[in-house]
Amino acid sequence: MSEFTLPEATIADIHRAMMAGELSAEALTRQYLERIARLDQSTFLNAIVTVNPQALARARALDAEFARSGKLRPLHGIPVIVKDNYDTLGLQTTGGSVALEGVTPPDDAFQVARLKAAGAIVLAKSNMAEWAFSPSWTMSSVGGLTRNPYDLSRTPAGSSGGTGAAVAANFGVVGLGTDTGNSIRGPSSHNALVGIRSTMGLTSRDGIIPLYLRNDIGGPMARTVEDAVRVLDVIAGYDEADPITAKSQGQRPASYLSSLQADGLQGATIGVLRYYTDTAAIDAEVKALFEQAVSDLIAQGAQVITIAIDDYPNLIKDNWCNTFVSDVNEYLTSLEGRSLYDSLQAIYDAQLYSVPVKESLEYMLNPENQDQQCSDLYTHPRNINFREQVVKAMDDAGVDALIYPTWSFPPREIADTDGHKGDNSQHIAPNTGLPTITVPMGFTREQRLPAGISFVGRLFAEPTLIKLTYSYEQATNHRKPPPGF
Template sequence: MNTSHFKYIFFSLIIGLSSCKKTEEAVIIDLNELTVNSIHRAFENGDYNSEQLVNAYLKRVESYNPQLNALTVINPEALETARLLDKEYKETGVLRPLHGIPLIVKDNFNTKGLPTTAGALALKDFIPEEDAFMVARLLEAGAIILAKSNMAEWAFSPMHSESSTAGTTRNPYNLAHVPAGSSGGTGAAVAANLGTIGLGTDTGNSIRGPSSHNALVGFRSTLGLTSRSGVVPLYLRNDVAGPMCRTVEDAVKMLELIATYDPKDPVTANSKGKIPENYSQFLQKDGLKGARIGVLRTLSENDPDPEISKLFENAISDMRELGAQLIDSVEIPDFDNLRQNQWCNDFRKDIEAYLAEYVKNDTIRTLEDIVRIGSTSEYAVDGLNFFLENSGRSQNPEIECLDPYSDERRIAFREAIEKKMDELELDAIIYPSWNHKPAKIETFAEGYKGDNSQIISPHTGQPAFTVPMGFTSGNLPAGLQFLGRMYDEPTLIKLTYSYEQGTRHRHPPFTEELTQGK
């Protein structure tokens, strides 16, 4: 047994023993790796209620967030909301799907009565009048917003999570390293058990990158399966919002609630008739048995860190032992050419539409207004100046930005992948979410390499899920990514759940290190 696992088991035992102690004044709750199901069982057994749970999380946040800087705003109504949900359960005996579950929300989701800043000075005083569609769905299901989380300002950075409103978030597994971006605050908070479940957004990497760097499960679902209305956009052509959780099962519980048509987000019309009655039916421990999995060496062998390569080879071996057939490797015809010139997006158009619909402030209407107000993040300043100089467009301004479902370049890329999957009868394609370890905060720009998440899924619209693949030296997590066909979340759920249950790679950060702020 290595030192890391010994420390993990030791502290789990200490926490487990303390959780057995009860007093008349309070219940001591072991927050270590709680899930929706374990919390609901505790409610049903009378072990504790939602108010006690929220209070326990708030105390943990007070202890650990100063070191992580993952959370920006604590919801002052969280305890009162929990009391109301406890009263409801006492009267009805019925638990809603996420009844009393503390939720961490990335700071680019509109939250009624709470600041929504996208990490930017231009929005530091903006308090929405209503919740984003996705947030409203989760609250209706009984979730409680515990806090808003820090993010890369305007979601610009896939590398790190630094904002003008809150500063820099650290990786809970090793505080000298980044949690990736832009949903790094959600990633760090959920990984460190500062909340039960989390919401992030993913334009190219920003759910899957932080999930990979923080030993979490991150779902980037099919573009069009879920709504983005009420979310500060980066590029609506690519933006997807979704779950960041410690388990596949919890991520699936969230997906069931947010996968639906939203008339305020036209892209979701494409999901009609493609959503099953529920996704939980696909949580099958033997889901890898008989599955055909393609290995995309084109990505896995692109200048990888040797430790990541070893974890990836172990993952392939584990899947074989779990009953899968691995097709090693898969070659996508004309892949290098098809992936080029896919970043055709218009930040100006998308952000100015958001400002007009939600912020409604005459002094903050345009990209020029945002630039005038400024930023304390050098990375964000560079990004804003780039968009200002290039009329708000990214990469090649000569390329026309077409509808993501009708753009011939995107369609050709997706069809090449899915045609190869059909030809080889593949259920999914796998590759490391990142080929390198999380970079150090002090040198994140130089250390940023190996990000595979931005290459396929955001451009083709296909779903891609990341799950923990293990740890490298320095106690740094790594993730394994599964790419599926459009709207084939059921298959990805079966595969990722089976892999997760068969390997059990995730463990929480060591409490000792967080406490001491190492």
């Protein structure tokens, strides 16, 4: 069996090689494990916290199944990097907290179970910002500090920076991240990846350690739109354990793969949200990349217009609800006694945290800062109004999607504690429930540091966003692997 070219391999590439008898799931998994062992710690990338000791056994079982059936499941033999806040049966799930180190959950998170049913292999768990607090950097009391593979002196953003760095460095084919305000889209932008924050209710949150459950969404991070969509196709849908997914019933197509249309921009109308570009608070190189992206969209047959959302500066204020303590305490209860700690207060009292999160924990645990009654994004008045105003602006202008730079600045240097400015992801998607996909739009700083562009759509308009982003990706091909990886 010939050596398979691992870097930048897609799901389709892998399945073609398997069907041709040129690759086995075991050989593929072994190559990824060897790559992690060779590169993760020696480079100080530090993206991985746990490698699955059963990964090779799982791969062998999948190979045996394929030998019997001659058929591949949708993600057959695909090694996946899973953020360390997804419950994974038989593997520790810590949320980045040393208090949960060694704690294994009673079952898989819904999305992990869906991936396994589709034939995926949980290859490893990735580092994350402790308790998912930071959108800007990825550091935890379990895994330490994760770096950006494009420049090891810089951050991969947070809190899914471990998944972002690992997938960008080709430690796995695809990954799972979570996004409360930024944490799929920011690390995807900083690592030249595609990240999907889907419509609230399209994917289940069951078995994911929460930050603010009402805003939390889990989803794919991948090197291509197609691979991200292949993951979304598997994980999307109703889960009785997460009532908000009832919203997805009747809303998803038979398959999102039919939306992978290279001419998807032809005849589209796209609105530029200039709030994030007509400001001094944007890096000149990022702005230049964005303006080039606008030109590229037009060249592919789209009409691009400027759009304004009435009273936008006020709409984006006061939408967050601090439900962290109650949400985490409920999660700890779900561990059925597997953890020594049954509350966040007990974890704090035991001083089981890294120094950078001490202040955040104290803030969260202060009863004056906790919101006891805070309904979900579909019923809270401020969230409803925000969503309605965004959709009204889109409808009035006749646009299919909104665009803006995912981050207005390149990845910051790790030593630069004031350099986390530029996160544009905290407003629309997390506080309206509207879907957003970020895709690479090029590189700054002598073609070294990635930047991303975000596409926002209406509720359950993932097919439209997939068409637009896939067409843009295919026309521009900005993704390139990091030097040294």
